[in-house]
Amino acid sequence: MCGIVGYIGHRSAAPVILGGLRSLEYRGYDSFGIATLGKNLEVWKKKGKISDAGAVPGNLSGKIGIGHTRWATHGAPSDENAHPHLDCTGTIAVVHNGVIENFLPLRRELEARGHVFTSGTDTEVIVHLIEEQNGADLAVAVELTLKRLEGSYAILAIKAGEDRIVAARRQSPLVIGLGDGEVIAASDMTPLIDYTRSALILEEGDLATITPKGIGVFQGGHPVTRPLREVEWTAEDVRKGGFRHFMEKEIFEAPGVFHAAVKGTTFDEVPLWLRDCTALTLVACGTSYHAGMIFRYLMEEYGRVPVRVDLASEFKYYTPPLSGPVIGISQSGETADTIAALKAAKARNYPTIAVTNVVGSTITRIADFTLMMRAGPEISVAATKSFIAELGVLLALIDMRVGGSLRGHLSGGAQYIETALLADLSDAVALCAPAGHIFFVGRGPFFPAALEGALKMKEISYIHAEGYAAGEIKHGPFALLSPETPVVALCTRGPAYPVMVSNIHEMRARGAPLIVVGDCADLVIEHVADIFIPIPATHPILQVVTASVILQQLAYLTADTLGREIDQPRNLAKSVTVE
Amino acid sequence: MQAVILAAGEGKRVRPLTRGRPKALLPVGNRPILWYVIDAVVRAGIRDVVVVVGYRKEQVMRFLGSLDLPVRVVVQPHQVGTGDALCCAAHLLTDHFLVLPGDNYIDTASIARVLGETAAVLVKEHPSPSNFGVVLTCGGLVTEILEKPVAAPSFLVSTGVFSLPHEALSCLGSPELTDVVRDYIRTGREVTAVPAGEWADAIYPWDFVALNRLVLSKVHQEVRGEMSREAVIYGNVTIGEGTSIGPFTVISGPVAIGEDCDIGPHVVIGPGVSIGPGCRVGSFTCITDSVVMEGVEVGPFSHLCHAVIGQGTRLGDHTGVVVESRPFPCRGSVVPATFGAVIGDEVRSGPAVTFAQCVVGNSVAIRGHTLVNGDIARKDGSTVV
Structure with a gap:
């Protein structure tokens, strides 16, 4: 996923494009670039986020320009791999969203003919192919080039000496907004809205030539007309797709995300030293730390490998004696503490592994090996789908350790998450919303799941919530229980089931209202709980995941009832890049 | 031109299949019905699409986000009727618009027929008109529309696809869309009745077998995944990525098989079969004329025909389905029906279970060696021994 923007008109193009890219940042944010056409073709491209870009350099003065924000697919994020890409002569610039499937043979062919490639991207073949049609008019050259490409694309191209932009699309979105003597083209409607309300949407295989005075659309070389439409919706609406918050949207993406994470972590991909290790250390912060703790319980039980889990922020300063590889988990790949911890491990000569969601993020360059979460951009500050993706990757690692015997359960996991999403939590939310304190309890792998449930509740509903191992309640927190403190207990059938049931009875005796997440059709629990939330009775490794999704929903719905700022909770930032 | 697609209703008559999603999201040919509606609208050249969601709206919005x-997206808070659903979307309509049900299959050609009309309804003859809005016409113009009449005076029914001018919104008020159009006609305006081409609705859950067949007739050959050299494929078959087809398996199209399926050796599939992603079919099993949704496991030595299997269901070995043609009780009445089995989501059945013209609820557990027929296992979560 990438975002592209093109502008031609009476304003200076670069600031318009930069603003447009900023609104497309959700489509990718690892690097960006702009090319403008004034007297000469000028390019400015950088690795990093657009929001940190600062002002546009003075040499980008043209009134025609194209820009790109990148979510790396081919080639790590770097200044070189950022779009726009130029041809050998530096007169043609191209931005591209999509994947060119046959780029390798094309690249070999072009290199054999003497073209010099400066990046590792698939996009660069496009600009060199256009260059080969030298002398031809840009639209003709693009048309001829597209015939050679397989895969998906939305392309914008400019050429020195031609006052226009050539656009084309196949399978990737592209819309063109027609303003007053200016035209802006983009991956979606959001960048258009500040300049115009009338837009046309290109169809599959369309090629458009854009000048300030108008747009010509061609299909297979013949001119066609595409009707103009009035845009009414706001940028936010388009991106949320009907969901009220990104968090809700991301919670509902969990089944697909879990499936992709499990499927993406394959046996051939993981190095032998990780598969055969005799001990493991995990370092992470916040939600990722809880994923790590769940991993510890399950890996030790099923994989019989001792696992140590440390808070990254502690690890750096109080490094324990290590044995075996060190895994750092960070959604953004930019978490300062986790990066520092991995560096510390590396300095002691231990192999390091990163688990992250962002291709080419800082952590991937430090670690010896990277496991991708494949969750797609996460926008809500409270991590939900990335937690599920982390569990997916980590559970797949356990499966590898046990020789693939859990694979059958894991591949059915998405189904169970889907079922968990259907749970009716309205009664539980009514109980939690007015509470001042909520306790989350569980045993075994459900203890970190309870910690995570409490963290989510704290983060977005601002209700004081604490997670405890159920057995620890008696060693102190019991004093806090009262009819005003709801307890959320995770109690599924397993080795700790009988003792967990008696814990629940004890808490109930203190008058605390009980919300229990348990196996469906568990009559004992259903009887004792004030509110019973059933989850599918399946393998415990999946029940941890489904219970976590239930707790995410509970936190979300509670915060929503309280009218909180869910996607941007107070005082919090998406990725913590300071220690 | 704008299009309003109504995908808010649950589709109570096709229960138990609608536990986790509305009828519009139920898969035929491995794609939600709603996908075909949106595809047809887009092919007809309409780009401004509004979808009204309600029941299980998050699942619908997630699907729409993947397009x-x-x-x-507009939310209809209470699903009281199609007229009310249109009312929810009225503030977004600025122009001449099309209203379509999101849970009926319709082809592009039919939509194209009503695009030029000021006000029109697509109509088609149906053998059981009392389930629809019955249309009376005179000289190509609609004179009366009756919503689900007890005694239908004609076999001509409304497909629910209307092309209406913006001023028709002034007639909003009735909960049902057919009544809105009736009120519009009563104000003296003309509504043309245009015959529809391919249109199909699943009234009862077993109708998905026929709907699936209709959709599969348009499937193209596209085989990905791993095929054993000894497997044989006839006709138009699509097989998704990551699916493995064991040796001596015979697949005769039209058949659609999703991604990451595991089809064991010596299996016979088709014609008229959709198998969702992540399914496993055991060896020596035969499946014909069925919709098998995602994540289903069918044990070895089984035989499924005229069956609709909900997601995540696991059927033991030697499962049999017997097609019978008897009047079947459905929501308070008895209707003529010919089918094998409709099985809900996450059903677990033991070995050697025989399903004979039956509807099985969601999460039902069935002990091995039992005969399940009629409506006995309809209640969700029940156990059959």
């Missing part, structure tokens, strides 16, 4: 075309 290339940006669509606007």
Whole structure:
């Protein structure tokens, strides 16, 4: 996923494009670039986020320009791999969203003919192919080039000496907004809205030539007309797709995300030293730390490998004696503490592994090996789908350790998450919303799941919530229980089931209202709980995941009832890049 | 031109299949019905699409978010009727518009027929008209529309696809869309009755078998995944990525098989079969004329025909389905029906279970060696011993 923007008109193009890219940042944010056409073709491209870009350099003065924000697919994020890409002569610039499937043979062919490639991207073949049609008019050259490409694309191209932009699309979105003597083209409607309300949407295989005075659309070389439409919706609406918050949207993406994470972590991909290790250390912060703790319980039980889990922020300063590889988990790949911890491990000569969601993020360059979460951009500050993706990757690692015997359960996991999403939590939310304190309890792998449930509740509903191992309640927190403190207990059938049931009875005796997440059709629990939330009775490794999704929903719905700022909770930032 | 697609209703008559999603999201040919509606609308050249969601709206919005075309989403808080659903979307309508049900299959050609009309309804003859809005016409113009009449005076029914001018919104008020159009006609305006081409609705859950067949007739050959050299494929078959087809398996199209399926050796599939992603079919099993949704496991030595199997269901070995043609009780009445089995989501059945013209609820557990027929296992979560 990438975002592209093109502008031609009476304003200076670069600031318009930069603003447009900023609104497309959700489509990718690892690097960006702009090319403008004034007297000469000028390019400015950088690795990093657009929001940190600062002002546009003075040499980008043209009134025609194209820009790109990148979510790396081919080639790590770097200044070189950022779009726009130029041809050998530096007169043609191209931005591209999509994947060119046959780029390798094309690249070999072009290199054999003497073209010099400066990046590792698939996009660069496009600009060199256009260059080969030298002398031809840009639209003709693009048309001829597209015939050679397989895969998906939305392309914008400019050429020195031609006052226009050539656009084309196949399978990737592209819309063109027609303003007053200016035209802006983009991956979606959001960048258009500040300049115009009338837009046309290109169809599959369309090629458009854009000048300030108008747009010509061609299909297979013949001119066609595409009707103009009035845009009414706001940028936010388009991106949320009907969901009220990104968090809700991301919670509902969990089944697909879990499936992709499990499927993406394959046996051939993981190095032998990780598969055969005799001990493991995990370092992470916040939600990722809880994923790590769940991993510890399950890996030790099923994989019989001792696992140590440390808070990254502690690890750096109080490094324990290590044995075996060190895994750092960070959604953004930019978490300062986790990066520092991995560096510390590396300095002691231990192999390091990163688990992250962002291709080419800082952590991937430090670690010896990277496991991708494949969750797609996460926008809500409270991590939900990335937690599920982390569990997916980590559970797949356990499966590898046990020789693939859990694979059958894991591949059915998405189904169970889907079922968990259907749970009716309205009664539980009514109980939690007015509470001042909520306790989350569980045993075994459900203890970190309870910690995570409490963290989510704290983060977005601002209700004081604490997670405890159920057995620890008696060693102190019991004093806090009262009819005003709801307890959320995770109690599924397993080795700790009988003792967990008696814990629940004890808490109930203190008058605390009980919300229990348990196996469906568990009559004992259903009887004792004030509110019973059933989850599918399946393998415990999946029940941890489904219970976590239930707790995410509970936190979300509670915060929503309280009218909180869910996607941007107070005082919090998406990725913590300071220690 | 704008299009309003109504996908808010649950589709109570096709229960138990609608536990986790509305009828519009139920898969035929491995794609939600709603996908075909949006595809037809887009092919007819309409780009401004509004979808009204309600029942299980998050699942619908997630599906819409996965589409290339940006669509606007409107929530209907209470699903009281199609007229009310249109009312929810009225504030987004600025132009001549099309209203379509999101849970009926319709082809592009039919939509194209009503695009030029000021006010029109697509109509088609149906053998059981009392389930629809019955249309009376005179000289190609609609004189009366009766919503689900007890005694239908004609076999001509409304497909629910209307092309209406913006001023028709002034007639909103009735909960049902047919009544809105009736009120519009009563104000003296003309509504043309245009015959529809391919249109199909699943009234009862077993109708998905026929709907699936209709959709599969348009399937193209596209085989990905791993095929054993000894497997044989006839006709138009699509097989998704990551699916493995064991040796001596015979697949005769039209058949659609999703991604990451595991089809064991010596299996016979088709014609008229959709198998969702992540399914496993044991060896020596035969499946014909069925819809098998995602994540289903069918044990070895089984035989499924005229069956609709909900997601995540696991059927033991030697499962049999017997097609019978008897009047079947459905929501308070008895209707003529010919089918094998409709099985809900996450059902677990033991070995050697025989399903004979039956509807099985969601999460039902069935002990091995039992005969399940009629409506006995309809209640969700029940156990059959």
